[in-house]
Amino acid sequence: MLPEIDLTDAASLLEGALKTFPTPDAGPEVLLTRQQGQVHAFAPNCPHYGAPLEKGKILNGKLICPWHHACFKLDSGHLCEPPALDDLPKFAVREAGGRILVQVPASPPASTDKPEATPKAEVGGTPPAPAGAPTDTRTFVLVGGGAAGEFAAQALRREGFAGRVVLISGDDKIPYDRTKLSKAYLAGKAQPATLPLRQRAFYAQQKIELLTGTHATGLNLASQEVELAGQPPLRYDQLLLAPGSVPNLLPKLPGHDLAGVLPLRTQADADALLAATKAAKKVVIIGSSFIGMEAASSLIGEGRQVTVMTQEKVPFERVLGPEIGAMFQKLHEEKGVSFETEAEATALVGEGGHVAGVQLKSGKTLAAQAVVLGVGVRPATEFLQAAFPLEKDGGLAVDAFLQAAENVYAAGDIARFPLAPAGQPTRIEHWRVAQQHGQVAARNMLGQRTKYTAAPFFWTQQYGKSLRYAGHTERWDEIIYQGDVAKQDFLAFYVLENSVVAVAGMSHDADLIYIAELLGQGALPSPAAVRTTVSWASLASAPRA
Ligand SMILES: Cc1cc2nc3c(=O)[nH]c(=O)nc-3n(C[C@H](O)[C@H](O)[C@H](O)COP(=O)(O)OP(=O)(O)OC[C@H]3O[C@@H](n4cnc5c(N)ncnc54)[C@H](O)[C@@H]3O)c2cc1C
Ligand code: FES
Numbered sequence: 001m002l003p004e005i006d007l008t009d010a011a012s013l014l015e016g017a018l019k020t021f022p023t024p025d026a027g028p029e030v031l032l033t034r035q036q037g038q039v040h041a042f043a044p045n046c047p048h049y050g051a052p053l054e055k056g057k058i059l060n061g062k063l064i065c066p067w068h069h070a071c072f073k074l075d076s077g078h079l080c081e082p083p084a085l086d087d088l089p090k091f092a093v094r095e096a097g098g099r100i101l102v103q104v105p106a107s108p109p110a111s112t113d114k115p116e117a118t119p120k121a122e123v124g125g126t127p128p129a130p131a132g133a134p135t136d137t138r139t140f141v142l143v144g145g146g147a148a149g150e151f152a153a154q155a156l157r158r159e160g161f162a163g164r165v166v167l168i169s170g171d172d173k174i175p176y177d178r179t180k181l182s183k184a185y186l187a188g189k190a191q192p193a194t195l196p197l198r199q200r201a202f203y204a205q206q207k208i209e210l211l212t213g214t215h216a217t218g219l220n221l222a223s224q225e226v227e228l229a230g231q232p233p234l235r236y237d238q239l240l241l242a243p244g245s246v247p248n249l250l251p252k253l254p255g256h257d258l259a260g261v262l263p264l265r266t267q268a269d270a271d272a273l274l275a276a277t278k279a280a281k282k283v284v285i286i287g288s289s290f291i292g293m294e295a296a297s298s299l300i301g302e303g304r305q306v307t308v309m310t311q312e313k314v315p316f317e318r319v320l321g322p323e324i325g326a327m328f329q330k331l332h333e334e335k336g337v338s339f340e341t342e343a344e345a346t347a348l349v350g351e352g353g354h355v356a357g358v359q360l361k362s363g364k365t366l367a368a369q370a371v372v373l374g375v376g377v378r379p380a381t382e383f384l385q386a387a388f389p390l391e392k393d394g395g396l397a398v399d400a401f402l403q404a405a406e407n408v409y410a411a412g413d414i415a416r417f418p419l420a421p422a423g424q425p426t427r428i429e430h431w432r433v434a435q436q437h438g439q440v441a442a443r444n445m446l447g448q449r450t451k452y453t454a455a456p457f458f459w460t461q462q463y464g465k466s467l468r469y470a471g472h473t474e475r476w477d478e479i480i481y482q483g484d485v486a487k488q489d490f491l492a493f494y495v496l497e498n499s500v501v502a503v504a505g506m507s508h509d510a511d512l513i514y515i516a517e518l519l520g521q522g523a524l525p526s527p528a529a530v531r532t533t534v535s536w537a538s539l540a541s542a543p544r545a
Pocket of ligand 1: 242
């Protein structure tokens with residue numbers, strides 16, 4: 001039995017408190033909370049990127065991380081929602097003689113995976129590896145080793161599936177954190193070792209057959225087989241399709257195939273971009289998408305000029321609105337990034353086969369030794385064309401259970417799913433949504449019949465400033481602001497047909513936890529109520545029928 005540490009006076013931990021305490025002799029810190037009189041003790045940092053969980057919130061028996069809304073069960077520390085991959089370490093705790101006594105291992109599993117740090121996988125304990133010979137003779141095949149595929153594989157094991165799991169990835173690398181590519185990795189702050197979501201040994205330990213560098217080329221629904229390049233077809237009992245997206249490469253733009261014109265989707269893309277921009281003094285980014293703008297914030301500096309050219313009046317005009325877009329543009333300009341707005345590229349010009357500039361419709365030419373294409377993506381569904389009637393944009397329609405056909409599910413960027421509560425068919429390109437899809441699909445492959453009903457959530461980070469966004473909409477009638485957009489301290493409520501359908505915010509992490517929870521329950525107040533002072537904490541905690 002571990003020795004007990006006398007942590008604090010019991011009276012100092014009030015009902016509802018969530019507070020980190022130091023341990024004597026500079027030992028590991030402990031997060032304490034008191035809920036309905038009972039004290040709980042946890043590791044203090046989120047296993048995702050190490051957010052201080054004392055800034056999180058407890059709602060409906062879950063501890064929710066303030067940064068990207070990973071959530072952990074209060075009674076066990078078990079992971080209930082991504083983007084964390086592991087449980088939160090929970091410690092034995094009791095009250096005696098007016099003190100709070102905790103048993104903490106001398107070196108508890110590290111739970112500080114900062115974006116720059118090498119991930120310490122399995123911090124809170126992974127599910128036990130399936131023991132001995134498989135007790136289930138079924139084969140579940142997952143196509144795509146990205147956000148959705150990786151999370152689905154681990155969810156299958158967490159749910160106790162003891163059959164064969166085959167995870168197929170066209171990428172040569174083991175599954176990695178794509179979201180870091182345009183941020184810490186491109187800025188040179190995160191090394192390649194920090195990218196993998198899991199170490200290779202994890203897949204062996206979990207008996208997940210990970211086939212990297214393996215391409216699915218077709219699907220035979222009748223024989224339940226995935227066709228693979230250069231290999232015999234693979235028969236499945238249940239199949240998950242999660243091949244993500246491929247970047248748009250502007251094939252009609254003259255000069256698009258010059259050296260130094262690069263997309264940013266994979267680690268190999270990011271490596272090529274790092275190599276191309278090392279010596280480049282002038283970089284042009286085509287497109288003010290999240291990837292384009294994050295790339296600009298990572299590449300500016302070191303004597304490099306960065307210009308973002310966009311068709312929009314201000315960046316993010318169509319996704320966040322002009323006010324927030326103007327604030328981001330100013331933030332970038334203060335750091336030295338230039339903008340060419342309402343601009344159209346007519347050609348990429350080259351010298352000796354390498355890009356030298358971007359010609360604009362206005363007649364201007366922007367000099368560039370490297371050009372980043374941040375002009376959107378499309379679903380990587382070419383190999384599914386013969387098997388399914390695909391949507392116009394290449395998406396694959398699924399039902400609320402993420403099912404596309406008998407024994408076939410789809411998740412992540414490719415899935416056009418009915419978005420709760422209205423059920424509008426929607427395709428969303430967010431990391432956490434893809435992971436949540438992976439989890440829901442895995443459960444349904446096991447016959448659980450679970451619907452995807454969460455409120456979508458994403459984040460972007462530029463110059464260390466984070467914008468978080470819950471809900472989803474591609475259009476709005478009005479945006480209601482609380483706070484000051486220019487000071488990066490605000491909430492923006494997107495109103496469509498007299499309902500708030502999405503909310504963006506900066507410096508309002510706690511409010512966004514409550515708001516995302518309310519959105520997920522379809523319980524956000526009306527636009528009229530939002531205009532008055534709202535206590536998000538009491539609204540989110542109010543009992544609902
Ligand atoms: C640079 C960058 C930064 C981003 N930052 C953020 C962010 O900050 N926040 C956010 O919410 N979202 C972000 N996103 C979006 C997010 O990464 C995606 O929405 C998410 O990865 C989608 O997950 P997925 O599982 O559908 O596909 P992916 O993660 O793209 O994984 C697809 C996998 O399938 C494989 N594959 C494709 N075709 C085949 C085939 N035929 N056979 C076998 N394997 C195949 C691919 O190699 C890949 O491994 C970012 C995206 C990029 C590119
Ligand atoms: S740091 Fe907690 S979810 Fe990202």
